Amino acid sequence: MILRIDGKQIEAKKWDTILSAAKRNGISIPSLCHHDALENVGACRLCVVEVKTSSNGERKLVTACEYKVAPHIEVFTHSEAVRRSRQTTLDLLLARAPENKLLLDLSRENGVESTSYSTSPDANECILCYLCTRACEKMGCNAISAVGRGQGKSIQPPFLTVPDACVGCGSCAAICPTGFIEMIDMPSKRVIWGKEFERAKCESCGAPLIPVAYREWAIANRELPEDYYLQCQECKRKELASKFSGLGVS
Ligand code: FES
Structure with missing residues (x-):
């Protein structure tokens, strides 16, 4: 099945999610709660992308790890809506683990320097990715x-x-x-x-x-x-x- 990600035409299998199809085609989508050996639960929301369906042309935000590919959908991994969603997610995750290196690196890559939320003294490193x-x-x-x-x-x-x-x-x-x-x-x-x-x-x-x-x-x-x-x-x-x-x- 053929779909487009960021304007690039790619081949996907019918059981693919957007994330698995993207990965196999060398397109990077950040993710924290996905693992190939486990069921996806969409816990971290970091893999959100924008999808345009061929049926009505509407664009919506979906989690790439859960959304199954469909013929002729168009996926945008760097649109303005995706960028804002990713930043909000990282802002929230950083409030849970403000000093965590992985999160800080991901945040900076996505234009977030620190959390805008107050962090509790009990803030720990668990981001509830399950x-x-x-x-x-x-x-x-x-x-x-x-x-x-x-x-x-x-x-x-x-x-x-x-x-x-x-x-x-x-x-x-x-x-x-x-x-x-x-x-x-x-x-x-x-x-x-x-x-x-x-x-x-x-x-x-x-x-x-x-x-x-x-x-x-x-x-x-x-x-x-x-x-x-x-x-x-x-x-x-x-x-x-x-x-x-x-x-x-x-
Ligand atoms: S990797 Fe998709 S929601 Fe976490």
Whole structure:
């Protein structure tokens, strides 16, 4: 299917969103709450673009991560309406995380130097993009959710206690765009959400691996052989190489 983005004709698949079609064609649209492996929820509003439909020629603002492409639509990623929407969004996001480098960089790129809103002393780095809760849900753990209201709303374990359901996989921290979720990895343990996890060790070299609780969870819930989790990547690679060399393959 053919559509136009910023005057450029591009080819899109019928299951594409504007964001996925744009990305594949090298057109950049800023986004904070989108991840290819997760459902889109349109939380950050940063990917807003303007769309002109062929049916009535009307132009409207839509979130590029959620809007499915249609034949002959025209998309504008840098119109005046888009610029104003992006600036308002960044102004609001900055009020939640006024010192966050990623947000500051994005804001400056879009002509916003600082937030025009008052920031509370509790302003934290959580911008409520829900990537972490969606990743945790996708894992099947549901250990964290949004708690609190207004400026104080953020992602936490239920009742702000150590979350029983967390297995220490670290997906939430890895996917968080602002670094709000703190995960500390030490050789013997991982600490996240106030919970400590003993780390497994590579059975060949003793290097620290994923937490034992995560390994047990993964063995029970993923279709990988149990011994997949017993060695570090380096030892697996060496073992494989020596098997191949034994076969005369180099
Ligand atoms: S990336 Fe589309 S709303 Fe956040």
